[in-house]
Amino acid sequence: MKTVIVYSGGLDSTVLLYHMRAAGHELHALSIDYGQRHRCELERAAAICAQLNIPQPTANLSAIQPLLAGNSLTSPEIEVAEGHYTEETMKTTVVPNRNMIFLAVATGHALSIKAGQIAYAAHSGDHAIYPDCRNEFADAMATAIALADWEQVQLSRPFVNWTKADIVKRGAELAVPFAKTWSCYKGGKLHCGRCGTCIERREAFHLANVEDPTPYALRRRCTHRGKPEK
Structure with a gap:
């Protein structure tokens, strides 16, 4: 099946890319610059x-x-939180309605190239804070997508009941080049190793018992869009 994957270049979506490639899909990856x-x-x-x-x-x-302001990914004045995510610090990384916007654009692209499916890498670890990673959201979007055009496009989310460690295990099976993927929200030359998403990445490799090839800056200063972080 011709499939459009919402593709960020992150760990989860890269494993999804390899996962669906291994299943024989004709893939078209769609990345989105939303001013992150x-x-x-x-x-x-x-x-x-x-x-x-x-x-x-x-x-x-x-x-x-x-x-889409008011969060640390689109508002430079809001610092990226460090350390393990708490409910409040994780909420600071929520970009309003991001997945609905992404899936809407992906649906238009899928229809234009006559793809029968779109896919995104939402997983169970995201459910607690990110409403647009829940099954209920995906089910509602799947219904809306089916009504958006005369042609039918399916919404696939194969990782929705997986943990991030499960995704790392699958990636290891598929020989995903993890070191080439990007997770860090700070955006330096190396993963900072301190922000919540870096810590989740490191823990996922540990729990999956897979060697983490990611070089981390740890105490080095990071930059965002070419500007030094304060």
């Missing part, structure tokens, strides 16, 4: 897709950044 704090993930996405010879257009939605 850094461009590291977009650069990694482009490099991985080029290596796999997978089409990877990037939708430039950066003009909507001011409309």
Whole structure:
């Protein structure tokens, strides 16, 4: 099946890319620039897709950044929290309605290239704080997508009941180049190793009993979109 994958260049979506490639799908990766704090993930996405010879257009939605403010990914004045996520610090990373926007754009792209399916890498570890990673949200979006056009497009979320450690295990089975993926929200030359998403990444490798090839800066200062972090 021809499938459009919402692709960030992160660990989860890269494993999804390899997972669906192994299942024989004809893949089209769609990355989205929504004015996020850094461009590291977009650069990694482009490099991985080029290596796999997978089409990877990037939708430039950066003009909507001011409309999605109030979080650490789109508002430079809000610091990226460090340490293990708590409910409050994790909420600071929630970009309003991000997955609905992404899936809507992916649906339009899928219809334009006559793809029968779109997929995104929502997983169970995201459910507690990110409402747009819940099964209920995905079910509602699947219904809306089916009504959006005369042609039918399915919504796939194969990792929705998996933990991040499960995703790492699957990635190891598929020989995913983990070191080429990007998770850090700070966006330096290396993963900072201190923010919540870096800690979750490190813990997932530990729980999966898979060696983590990611170089972490730890105490080094990070940058976002070319500007030194204060």
